[in-house]
Amino acid sequence: MQMNRRQFFKVCSAGLGGSSIAMMGFSPNAALAEVRTFKLARATETRNICPYCSVSCGVLIYSTGDKSKNSQSEIIHIEGDPDNPVNRGTLCPKGAGLRDMVQSANRLKWPEVREPGSKEWKRISWNEAIERIAAHMKADRDKNFQAQNKDGVTINRWPTIGALVSSAASNEAGYLTVKTLRALGVTQLDTQARI
Amino acid sequence: MIRDPKDLKRYDASERANHWVVGISFILLALSGLAFFHPAFFPLTQLFGGGTWARILHPYIGVFMAFFFVLMFLRFKHLNKMTDADREWLGRAKEMMDGNDHNMPEQGKYNGGQKMMFWCMTLCMVLLTVSGIFIWRAQFSVPVDLARFGAVIHAAVAAIMIAMIMVHVYAAIWTKGTIRAMWYGTVTRAWAKQHHRAWYRQMTGK
Amino acid sequence: MALQSLDIKQRSATTTPSPQARQTIEIAKLIDVSACIGCKACQVACMEWNDVRDEVGNCHGVYDNPMDLTEKSWTVMRFSEIEEQGKLEWLIRKDGCMHCADPGCLKACPAPGAIIQYANGIVDFHQENCIGCGYCVSGCPFNVPRISKTDSKAYKCTLCSDRVAVNQAPACAKACPTGAIQFGSKEDMKDYAAKRITDLKERGYEKAGLYDPAGVGGTHVMYVLHHADKPDLYSGLPVNPSISPLVALWKGATKPLATLALAGVALGSLFHYVMKGPNEVSKEIEKEIEKEDAQ
C-alpha cells in the first residue's frame, strides 16, 4: 500500500486520537465555532456622501437604534454605497475611516471664547456667543462701511472684514453664507478653491 | 506494615520533601503538557482551571520544578557515580526484569538502572527547561525557527521523560517495600539486603 | 447567529471529522498587486469593521505604518523599492493571513476549536477558545498570527467571516478603490487572475503569474504578481512556503508515536507485573534478618 507522509500521520493521529479519548473516558465539550454576529443586521442605514475629496463617494452610514423617539443614534460604521456610480461601494483610506472623523476626540461641542490676552478657552452659551460676535460686527460695520468711493460711485462695501467659506459645507449652506455676507457688504471672501 | 526501629534510614525528611516537590510538579507538568500535546488529553486542562490557566501555569511550574530538581541533583549526584558493578548490573538488567535477581552483582544505595535513570532525567530536565524557554511566548520571544525546534524537542523529550517516570514509578511499585522509603524515609533491612546489599553492608557493617 | 452559519471543515485539536455533508462554495480573495496603489484603504477598512485600533506609532523612515502585523493590525501594506535593469518599481503588497488550505496554525493549535477552517476556506481564530500558547505562530509559514500583549489571545485576519457568512465581501475587498482586491469563488478568482496575467504579459511583464502556493495546499488569499518568478521581491513573500518540517514532525509523527510509546510503557508495566509478579523480598533474606535479630 502506497501512503505518503501526510496520510500516514493522519491515520496515526486519527486512530490514536480516537482510542485515547476512549481511554480517557471523557471528551472535550464541543467548542462553539460561530462567526462574529453581523453587526449591521438591524442597524439604521442612511445614505450620505464622503466629505473629503471631490470624488464625492457615496457612503452608507450605519447607526444604532431605529430613529425612534427615545433612542439616540450613534454612528457605528460607515462603508461605501455600492449604488453610487462613481465609487461603486469602494472607499479610500480617508473615507473608510470616516467614523473616526465623526467621533474625533477633537470635535467641538459647545461655543467657546478666548478673550484678549487670555491663555485659556472659556465655555459660553450660544446666545452669548452670537450676541458678542454680532456686537463686534455691527460696531465695526457701522464704523468702517464705505457707501461711496472718492469718485462718487456707490460701492456699499464693508472693507474691514474678511471671510473664508468652507468647501466642505453643503451647497445650501455655502449659498446662504454667500447671500448673507454679500448682503452685509463683505467683498473680501474666499474659499479653499483658491489654494 | 510494622515499623521497626532497626529499619534502615534511606532518606531524611528534607530529601523526601524535595523528591515530592519535584514529583508533584512533574505530575502537574505532565498532565498540563499532555493536554497541549494531543487533543485526547486536552480535557486535562480542566484540572487547572481551563486551557488558558493550564497554559499560564505550566511554564511557572516548570521553572519551580527545575529549581527543585537542581537541589535534588546536587544532593544526589555523588551517589550516582557509575561503577563497574553498575555497568555489570545494567548488562544483566533483563534477568532482573524477569524477576530473577539472584545473580545480580551487589548494589550500593542505587543500582545501575537507578543511576542511569538519574542521569537521563537530568539530561531531559535540561532539555525541557531550555526548549521550554524557547516556546514560552508570554515571557520570551525567539526566532520562529528556534521556537519550532524548541517545540519539537520539548514534546519529544517530555514524552521520553514521562515514559521514564512511568518506569520509575512502576519500579517502585513492582519492588515491594520501596515506596515507604519515600514516605517514612526507612526501608527494612531485608529489603536493603535483598536489593542493595552493598549499601546494606555499609549501613549495618555486616 | 446559527452555529453553522458557515460549515466547518476542520477544527484545531479535534481528532474526529466535522460534519462534511454540505458542500459550499470555496471562496478566495485575490490581491492584484499590479493594480494596488498602496493606499491602505484595506488597512483602515479592516480596523474600522473589526472595531480595533492600533497604537498611533511613529514614522520609521518608510511609508509602511503600522510597521508590522499586530493583534490590532490584521493587514499591513509592505512597500519595497526595487530597481531592475534600470527600471524603478515600487512594489506594494498587502500582507495578512493567506487562509491556507493546509493551515499550519490550525495544525499546531492545541486548543480544540480555537482555530476553525470553514468549508469555504476561511481559517478563523476563535479567541474565546484560544489559550494563548502561541503555537499558531510557530505553525504559520507566513508569520501572520500575533499574540496580544494585553489578553494573550492570538489574532489575525478573519477574512471577515462575519461578512462572508451573510454573503458580503470582506471589508478590505469592499473598500479597495482600484479593485486590486477582488473577492469571489476561488474558481472565479483564478479566472480573473488569468485575465490580469494576460494583460500584464502584454505590458511586458513576461513572468507575471498567480501566487497560490501548493506547499500549503493552495491559499484562499492569492496574489497576481508581475514578477511571479521572484515573490521574495515583494517584501519577502515566501518563494515556496510550506508548513515547517519541524512543525510537521512535532504535530505529525511525534504526536501518535509518543502517545503510542507512553501507552506502551503503561501497558508494558501492567503486563510485566501481571506476568512476572511483584519483586518482593525473598523469604530467605527475611529469615536471615530475623535470625540476626534473634541473636
Next chain:
Amino acid sequence: MTNHWVDIKNADLVFVMGGNPAEAHPCGFKWAIEAKKTRKAKLVVVDPRFNRTAAVADYYAPIRPGTDIAFFGGIINYLLSNDKIQHEYVKHYTNAAFLIDDGFKFQDGLFSGYDEAKRSYAKDTWKYQIGSDGYAKVDETLQDPRCVFQLMKQHYSRYAPETVQKICGTPKDAFLKVCEYIASTSAPNRTMSYLYALGLTEHSVGSQNIRCMAMIQLLLGNMGMAGGGINALRGHANVQGITDMCAYSQNLPGYLSAPNEGDKDRATYLEKRTPKALRPGQMNFPQNFPKWFTSLCKAWYGNAATKENDFAFDWLPKLGGATDTLAMFHAMFEGKLNGFICQGFNPLASVPNKKKVGDALAKLKYLVVIDPLATDTSEFWKPHGEFNEVDPTKIDTEVFRLPANLFAEHAGTFTNSGRVVQWRWKSADGPGESKEDAEILAALFLKLKAMYAKDGGALPEPILNLTWAYTQPAKPSPEELLREINGKALTDLIDPKDPTKVLFKAGEQLPSFGFLRDDGSTACGNWIYCGTWSQAGNNTAKRDNSDPSGLGQTLNWGYAWPVNRRILYNRASADLAGKPWDPQRTVMKWLGDKWGGNDIPDMAPTAKPEDYVMPFIMTPEGVGRLFSREIMADGPMPEHYEPFESPLDVNPMHPNNPKAKSNPAARVYKSDMEAFGTAKDFPYVATTYRLTEHFHYWTKQSQINAIMQPEQFVEIGEELAKEKGIKAGDKIKVRSNRGFIKGVAVVTKRIKSLEIDGKKVHTVGIPIHYGFKGATKPGFLTNTLTPFVGDANVHTPEYKAFLINIEKV
C-alpha cells in the same frame, strides 16, 4: 472636470501630470485602472516624484517642480512638427484659423504691452483682427502668418526636446516617449483623458499650466469626447459646489462676474458682461447674462428688487482691489482688517508662510472660527512648544470658536468634480451643542438684522430686505435653500411664441435656466443649478444608476450642471456633419432633426450641422481657444517662467532678460519678495503634497488615519541623503527663508537628482497634513516654509516649487 469620473474608463490613454490621483483621489482613480483593464489603456505619469500613481503606471518620467510649461511647450512643438494633430477638429472647432492683431508680439520673454512698474500687461493687442462685418477674421487654410496656428507654431518651435531636457531635467528619450503616447491620441477615434490637480495649479504660472493642456487636448481633438477632456481633480468634497456658489469675491453665484467700482449702475455693469458673438451664427451663450443676474437679484431681494431701483444693484457691494486669500491675509498683516470669519477653514495651516498668517491673525480685533474640529487656526494664539511659539498675553484678538456639524449630521447637496450634484441624508445629531453651518449663519444674520431694525446703522436696507422666507427663520432647511437656488417663476410665464400659453404658473419651480428672464419675473439663486429642484421635485436625490450606453453616463443619478449634461462641449465629439468621431463611444450625434445620443446636447437641440454652430457655446467665437486673447493676465499663449524661488539664476528660455525670469505678471508684495530665498543659501527644490492616508489638515484628527501615517516626514533621494549623511528614520530640519520644520527622513529611490542646465538639482518632498492639534504626533505646519506668492490670474499660492536647505537634527 469637463468630463466626469466614470468617463475616465473610456480613455485610451490616461495622462497624469500635476496630480497624483492614486493618492489624492483613489476612488476616482479606479476608473483609470478600469480603462487599463478593459480597454488596454495606457497610463502615463509625469511628476517630480515616483508616487503611488506612478507605481501602477505604464510609463513614468521625472520633471523638476515648476517647469511644466516647458514640458507642455515641448509636447505642443512635437505635435505640430510631427503633424500629430486632429486636423478637422483643429480647423473647425478651435481658433487656429483666427487672425491676430498685427500689434501682438512676443519678444525676449515678454508679450506686447508689458508695464514693469505695474507688473501687468496692457492687453489691447492680444485680440483678433475684426473684419468689416464686425466678426473676427479667419484663414481656414491656416497659412496666414498672423493666424493663431502659425503664431503658435512659431512660439513653441523654441521648445525642442533638448530644451525640455535642459529646463525640466527630463531625459530626452523619456520626454519623447511621453510625446509618442500622447500623439497616438490624435487619431479621431482615440482619446486621452488628462488628469491634473494642484500639482498644476499651485504655481505662479498655474493657470497657464492648465491652458497648455487645454491647447494640447484641442490639438488632439480630445475635448467633448468620451474618455477625453481636461479633468481637474478637485480637492474638497464640495469645492466644486462652493466654487459654483462663488464663495469668493470676483463672482456672484453661477460665475456671474461681480460688480466692481467701474460699474456705476446696472446698465453699465450688464453691458460689459454681455458679449457679442465673434463669428456669425454662434450661440454665444453668455449673451444671456442679464437674465441670470436679474434672477439672482430677485432671489436675494425679492419684491424689494424692482426695475425702479435697478433690481437692488446698489445693494451689492462693489469690488475694489484684490481680495483673494493672499491679498486678504496681506491686508490683515498690514492691520487693515478688524474682523475675520473662518468657516471650515484652517488658514494657519493651509496658507503659505505660517509666521505671516499667525502675525496677521494676531492683529485682528475678533476672529470667528466655525468648525466641527479644534483647528490649529483657532489656537494660533496658544503656545504649542516649538510648533507654535507665541505669547498669548501679547495677542489681543478675541477668538470665538463655534461648533459646527459634520457631513453625517445634516442633509443637503455636494457637487463632485464631475459637476454631479448629489443629495445627502442626515444620519445622526452632532455632538453636544453643535449646529449646522446654515443655522449658525442664520443666527448671526438674524441677530444683526434685529439690531439694524432696532438701532439702524450703516446701510441697513440690504440686511433688512434680504429674502428670508424660510419656514423656520432660525433654521433654513436645505430643501428650502435648494429650491431657492434652483429658482422659480414669480409671475405666470407666458410663452413668447404663443401668448395664450402659460409656461409656468407663478410660484412654480423652473426646470432649466432657459426659462430665466431679465424682467424680474423669475428668481434664481444660481442659474447653473436651475433644474436641480424642478416642479418634479428634488432631482439631486435621483438614484437610478442605470447606464444604457455603457459609457458610465448614468443620467438619472443625481443632477449634473448644466442641465444634467455629463460631458461638456459634447457637440465636439461628432464631426461637422454630426457623425461621431468614434461611433463606439457616441456621446452626441445629429439624428436628422435634432441632436441626440447618450448625453444632454451641449448645443441648441435643433441647430442643424449645416448651420455651422460651433461646439464651444460659452465662447463668443464658438470655438476652443488656442490663443486666449485678453482673458489671461500673463499672456495669450503660455510661456515658461521659473518659479519665484528657483535653483537657477536665469530663465534658460530668456537668459538675458531678468524681467522674464519668473512670471512677470504675478503679484508679489514687497515684504514677501524680500522673504524669498536664493539657491546660494537654499540649494534644494522643495515641493509639498498630500499623502493618500490623510486629507489636508482634517484627518490628523481621526484616530484611524493617524495610525496609518502618524508623523511628519520628509522625502529625500538616496544621493542627497548620502551627501548629507542622513539615514532613513533620522530626524531632519528643513529650512526655507521663512522658517523651519522638522520631520523624519524617508530616504528613497523614487526621487532622483536631475541635471538642469548643467547643474545637479535635488528635489525634496514634503507632505502637508501635520500640525499641533490632532491625533497624529504633534508637529510643525509645513506651510511655515512656503512662499507668499501666487499665480498671476487667480493667486493660487506657489506651494509646489520653492527653495529649502536640510540638515540632520
